[in-house]
Amino acid sequence: MTKYPFSSTQSLNNGSASVSIGVVLGLIFGILGLLLVIFSFIFYYRRKKKSKSESRDPEERIAMLEISDNKTALGRSCRALRTERFVVIIGIQGAGKTYLAERLCEKCNDCEKVWIRQLNQFPEEEVDQKGRISYFLDDLFYELQSEEKVKRVKMEIDTLYERTVVKGNGQIILTITSLIWQRHASLFHERNYHNLIDLDQLCSEDREDILNFHMNLNNIVLGSKKSDDPPYSVVMKHKDYDRFSKDSNQDFDSHVKRGIGIASSIALFCQYRNRNFIPEHFSRSPLPWLHNNWTDVINVNWTSTTVILALMAIQNEELNKNRIDQMCLTKIKEMENIQNVESFPSEELEELEKKRLIEKTYDDRYRFRISTDKKVLLRIILQKHPELEEFCDPEMLRRRVYCPESLPGDFRGDYVKSFVFKK
Template sequence: MFNLRDTPCPYDNWVATARKSCNDPDRYHCLNDEFSRPGWICADPIWVEADWCPKYNTTTKKITEVKCYGSNCPTSIYLSSRSHLYEDCRSEVKTSTKFPFSSTQSPNNGSASVSIGVLLGLIFGILGLLLVTFSFIFYYRRKKKSKSESRDPEERKAMLDISESDNKTALGRSCRALRTERFVVITGIQGAGKTFLAERLYEKCIDCEKVWIRQLNQFPEEYDQHGRISYFLDDLFYELQSEEEVKEVKNKIDTLYERTVVKGNGQIILTITSLIWRRHESLFNERKYQNFIDLDQLCSEDREDILKFHMNLNNIVLGSKKSDDSPCSVVMKHKDYDRFSKESNQDFDSHVKIGIGIASSIALFCQYRNRYFVTERFSRTPLSFLHYYWKDVIEVNWTGATVILTLIAIQKEELDVNRVDQMCLTKIREMENIHNVEGFSSEELEELEKKRIIEKTDDDKYRFLVSTDKKVLLRMILQKHPELEEFCDPEMLRRRVYRPESLPGDIKGDYVKTFVFKK
């Protein structure tokens, strides 16, 4: 049912309104009808051509298209539910009730019959031309649709193991997006949970080969167009990346898409940081990139799932302890729970200024809540909290645990305690005047794991449980000991170190605290 509105569509509060209005927010539309009246409806989106806007036809009860006029019209094919992203599709639909010719305009009654004849001829000629044009468009779209559906849809569904009814959570929407297009983009600022969601999709993929790609040199040179392969493209884009580097990565992705999705039976899951996604919006205006999941706007169900997961992981109970709770458990107040679990109406700039996504904020809050008293300020400025915490750690007398964390922070990958760079270790001992640290005791590693600061991987290496800890600690270490830069991975330095003139303008607020300033 098309619900008329007395006010314009909620462009400033779109995500929250969509979730309240429709069970599946991806079906929410707010657009004009043929009488230029705004209204909303929950309906399956249609594909709209470039330079056209969707409108609702109250007679046919369907979403149709109308020509877009202006400088901010869509430049490529897109889903009708995304029309609010284009400014000229937000304006009123312009319809004309005037017919271009009228017999009453004839100044000569004697020529009325001639004018009427000419007019009728023009009318039938135009109608015939329109009929041919619409027939061609209908044929083209049917052909295009049949081509995209030529492969068995049941075969595509078999590659994912998830309930069909989950249409609201990020995981459920990602799976549905993969089933329809076999290509999905996961966007979000740092710490939004992009890699975590990709890993959950990795677990859900069944009966197919799974390939994880984090570097350009890991892209395949040869493509199996008949194989059922799921490609997970993670962390290929980063905030300090130049436009030329972004284009290079995108070209690799486009080639992989053409050869494994369009011409093959594969599927692609791609993660992109929101800053790159928005900074280079014109590069990602192709149809496949519009099939995206925005983790900067999580629904309450997602937030609660994340919160409960980390509460359980860190032995945290809500409200008060019960008789069957562990004596070591920590209590979380209801107001803290509500603050993290309720949906937020913050705009993107607010997310950037906070500098960290809600997923990592929750993980860090639970992690530190398990060890220390965490003030309410943490939920507002988590990176400032981390900044001061790690600064205190490296300013006091260093222990074996401090050395372990330093070595993990300055490496791009995980730390293998059996293959430590001895020159780096010697340098750290000299700078901090450490004489009692020769190796890494299992007790120290176990204690760091118990505190949920680091975790042990399947191949017996160690990494930070939350990557934001690593980024902030790296900043603190290189500010105190810039000499350690020579032991850092070059790729990591390219991603985390900046000079004043090279910092993009969209990195602001606390977001800057995860990068290393170099004079």
């Protein structure tokens, strides 16, 4: 039987082809497997790094925020917003929390800006948030709130945070008084609440910034250091201030270390100026002093001007000449035996404006310039005439009546300055 040589050659070629295809397929699957392992490792590493970052201790995150070259509160707030898109601003009354929030608002140019100052102003859950929104939650926590109400407000904030920051691309700026922050510290343990700007610890540039703002608002300038006309400006620490106040006959309550913010102190200075009493030196005052000042105004001499201030404090902090609560007005007149207050002359309102106690809004309403004034004044009025409480909005009453014991017992770094009024 004859054997043809080409048959064995064909078998060898077929075998070689099969081996080549197997090698190629093996290399392909090997490369794909290697790539899969590499991508899995990268994904795992990134996820672990993100998890580690999110679980970082709040103190470490706070330290990170303080590394910035910009040491001012505004600079730190802007950096904190870029880091977390949720910033908490804390400070005592009058420290400048709302002022700082308003400055942050001015810098938010690429989004819709929404201010929320009452619980009923929170957006409904089913509302679809279109575009980028910046929420400014101002003064939602007030000093006489019970713990249950603090929890309720915080729950609303947490819900808004979940929708706006976690699931959306918006941001939130929240202001809280130092009292609420310290009294309910256990409620604010979550990491996002420790992206914090503490206005009780201001740098000198912040102090001057807030000081200049309120001095301009109240038409005051610092005295010159080079001449005695006008008087020069002085800066003193506690020990020097204590020595000065002990040696003077001025009405300073220097032994009390509770302080109010620069904004409130400027307002108080203006009140003394308008009563022809101008201390040579001036400090961020203890709240009892402010309380005594307004007590004198209310108790000594009730006039049509005093009635205006009382109505402004009672009528949800604003006065509309065209919508006076006549029943409340009549009640005040009866209790203080006042006969000639049928209407409010424009000249008296203008005089209060000149004294920087009130300001006129765009819709012809009048309101107090400084929130601490209206809180203290309302408290004094209701202490003297509890019957007027029936004319107060209950929510406003709970929010605005303050307790003097709420401020920090030892607030360091107080300054004392002298001022000259603009001509």
